[in-house]
Amino acid sequence: MTNKLFRVNATAVLLAISLVSMVPELSAEPMHTPTKMPKAKAESVGMSTEVLGRIDEIMREQMDAGRIQGGATIVARRGKVVHFSTHGEMNVEKSRAMETDALYIMASSAKPVIGVATLMLVDEGLISLSDPISKFIPEFANQKVVVSVKSPKMDGKKEWNKEKKGNKSKEWDKSKRKVSKGKVDEPLQQLVPSEIPLTIHHLLTHTSGLPRRAILRNKGDSLATYVPKLATAPLAFQPGTRFVYGNVGIHSVLPRIIEIVSETPFNEFMQKRIFDPLEMNNTHFHVPREKVSKLVLMEAYKSKGGGGLVSTVEDFLHFEQMLLNGGELFGHRLLRPETVKMMGTNQVGDLFATSGKGVKAQKGMGFGYAVSVTLDPIAADNGRGIGAFGWGGAAGTLHWTDPENDLVGVLMLQQSGSNVGRKFAKIIGKAIID
Template identity: 45%
Template sequence: MLKANEMELPSGTPEEVGMSTEGLNGIDELMQKFVDDEVIQGAVVGIGRRGKVAYYEAHGFSDQDTRAPMQRDAMFQMASSTKPILGVAAMMMIEEGLFKLGDPVEKYIPEFKDIKVAVLKEPADEDISPEWVFKDIPEYRLVDVHRPLTIHDLLTHTSGLASSGLGSAVAKWKRGPEEILETWIPQVAAGPLDFQPGTRWAYSGTVGLDVVARIIEIVSGQRFNEFVQKRIFDPLDMKDTCWNLPKEKVSRLVVIRGDKKSWQKPTGYFSGSYLIISSARDYMRFEQMLVNGGILFGNRLISEESVALMSTNKVGDLYGNVDKGGKTKGVGFGYTVGITIDPLLANSPRGEGTCGWGVAAGTVSWSEPKRELTVVLMVQQPTQEVPNELAKAVSAAITD
């Protein structure tokens, strides 16, 4: 058993890890400008390279109204930054032979058998699934799936389950406040799907990966939160990461102006898609474990092969935002994480092989195994500009 001080990530000067002090100091100015321009209220940024923390600073305010300064140990609503944790848990199940990527979901949750796909009523001789349906629901009909829904489909967002299409718009289910994975996921199995499994990439923000979380519960014999606590959080000493925020830590939670504080209400719904609360300290550990090939502090969570499996493109050319009728080039999607395949084609400052995620709440983190780099950006105002500019600054600060 390692002592507490032996479970801290070591610090190093930028020059010790092949980075520039001047370049990293420029991040102070960058974040301050975003705060001054009210793009974000504040941020905590952590950057590690070659196993050492080279930059770890807080900027701006944890509360805009009181002007309380942001602290490095501030806690954030992580939203979809939860998803890579589910990805690692899934890799553990695969390694242990408890499920396979190609397994039909119905093998574990029988209610998914014979799930249907929603398509436009007309033309009757062609099955058309609109990409997005939010209101003005068109007439529709239901057709059979061409093949069973699989765990692979769920982990890659190619399932068509709850991805803002026609099936989502006409679905009758609605999660109540007392639901848990065991009671909710069988209801989701009523469908219908938005498109045929495996034919499209469309983000399932709050449901698809929760089905995987439920399967993990079934095959492991543990509730998802208990499994993740024992198998991921404890070995990495992620002591601030939780679904239910302890009373003694409430003062550390960043206050978002206008937030209804729903995140502070105790829940028994332990989502694999969102709802986790955490800190930059904890997520730097998680990302460093991935850069290390699945190991940190002498604790191996998953194998190097599983890290590679998780972080290589699994969806062909399906992934990418629709842009002027085409797809974004140079990017892909693995198991719960987006991937930079070709930085030049993607016009991205992140390096080849970068993988990571983070969307709705603003938090973003990524790992770059080739450059031995980890980056954690904790903010509570989601923008594309802030993580992109940070990535440019980080890349510019690398000297070798």
Template identity: 35%
Template sequence: MAPAETLGFSQATLDRIDPALQAFVDSGQVSGIYAVIARHGRIRYERTFGQMDVARDRPLRRDAIFRIYSMTKPVVAVGVLRLVDQGRVGLDDPVSKYIPSFANVQVFAGGTADAPILRAPDSPITVRQLLNHTSGLAYGLTPGPVDTIFSRARLYDAGRTLEEFTDSLARIPLLFSPGTQWSYGSGLDVAGRVIEVASGQTLDRFLDEQLFRPLGMRDTGFRIRPEMRDRLATVYTPGADGTLQPVRGDGLMAMFEPEARFFWGSGGLLSTPDDMLRFTQMLLDGGEFGRTRILRPETVALMTHNTLPPELTPVPSGALRDPTYGFGLGVAVKVDTAGATRPGPVGIFRWSGYLGTYFWVDPENDLIAMVWTQLSPGSRVPLEATFQELVYSALQGIGNRE
């Protein structure tokens, strides 16, 4: 912790954050919230609100375990980039070099989900395209024929291995020829399998040895351990009467259980805010945390800058609700301020999880901010947007000074 003024914040404006976040809990929109602001490597603001288990009347703990869902993606991207730095993977390598079944992928060229017309892609999918969502791989998020085929395949099954998943995915047509469009897809799942093949280790073991242990991320992993149960935040969703109800029997939730076989590279990590602060601080510091180097500075620069050509920027991402973002490798990157719906300078990089876990990193202001809840879906409430407005109001309140 450090005093507000030494980190360039107005304490009076920071004091507005507590009632604003508490209001989300008091109104019954979310069960609990964790929020933190760090600048210059020191924490200025950190609070918890509400409960991690409403029925048991258990306050949200600072060390609570969250299911971070798609916030897994930038972690897996860093895993791939570590192999790139080690010379074991090339970003422009075809994916089929590591997963032979991808040599035969086809592109949807018309027809219906029941009778698709297919053609060969103009070029093979590359590792880079897995990380910046230009691969053409589906994700089951739209009503189109390809996503219908994807959804029918029910690939996200806790009993399936990552190898089985990727070989099945390779038989589903692409939305478009690789590199020609941007579409949020399942590329980071395939990237997880690339890690396994290139490293000779399972995805969980590789990330644990190469990222989590070196960074001191003690509570991050793909499976709920027995000692975690007491700290695991309950996931809620609005019931028929509008009140929050715990989520039960969700197929994706089974991915986190000890008996699961699938290492879900696009959404399967459990973590804590402390652990993700270490991860994001490593990125902000150019790939190094303390004396531990994870990535080369130039590799972090590539990851956290827009990798898309002008014709594909900004990205059509409904999750961001901000038309000023391009995409790096595993993270969205702010490329403009004109028309922005949120404050902050060009260069911010960020991502989030489906259940309402959010982070953003602002290199210009040497700032990291995170706000987390466990709501399905998290986008039901404007938690992140509200928090970001308040953070920059406090930063701007005294002239953005160092």
């Protein structure tokens, strides 16, 4: 394995996870329970074993090229697992082979899980997607929005300073001007009232205008003390008018609303209402001490996700299969079928396909509630059927549900920047023969 991959100490990873999640630790679960989902030969569910075998080939190619150290891949169709492989090493320095229950940092892959938790409360009538955030967190009432105001081009700094001196408004933002070649031609900024309230719908669809990145928090901040601080920052645009991918809405504000409405600590809600019913026995916001050795020692990366969730490839298979089943798995119903369909339906028009802010604009794609949605498989060129929905994380995780093809796929990596995910999905699409 190439030394291009920079490993980090497991203790440091554990510390980072603990700091991000801001939730108290729960008691440990058993180390590993194999998935209860049945296994079958690919041909018995209309897939090609030979084509699926290419998954192992691309993983080997990527490892040989030094782009990844290893990972795990799993595919299920018609409720049966047809491919499950581990690849490479979870600890390169110790030459420790990747294990089936290895723990991966999920980063933004936590977003769909939090989305499901939110929609469960919608199903129960405790919240509505149109509810304003201020209904639960009063600090979000009467928010301001930053708008650009074009200033006439003026020769020289003296002219600009003269105009600035005559404007006593505190909302005049001098810091955003740019003087170039004696002229001021950049927009100035000021604050205006939000035209509509910020809602749960906006948070789930990244159309809120909240800051893309988190405001600095104190070491002792909980969700209860931290989230109100987010309301002090103005919105970047009028809610619902743009798609700008960010973290604080889903990773911080929604968990706080879940706590308030359910009267349960966020991590306890997730454990009892999602992880336990789906037998996601190795999914945690805090890694128990006895499981630290299960963490994949990963390449250091600057996470764009705000989530401290860790999980396994099998646990996330359970999560995606629940969605494919219309909200139910192992005899436990989490969501109504109609709600799952709504989650995987484009909610933002063409805003996601033309965004390019926070995430790369993607042709043929839309965005539902905390998941991207394939609208045009040919334009998207992602190997998935129309209506397939899912998401991924900055560390390299990828997972989706494909209702049209009755299929789910999960890829676990801990190196970002490779193109393994797209290749993985395309192979799966080509493997469908019936």
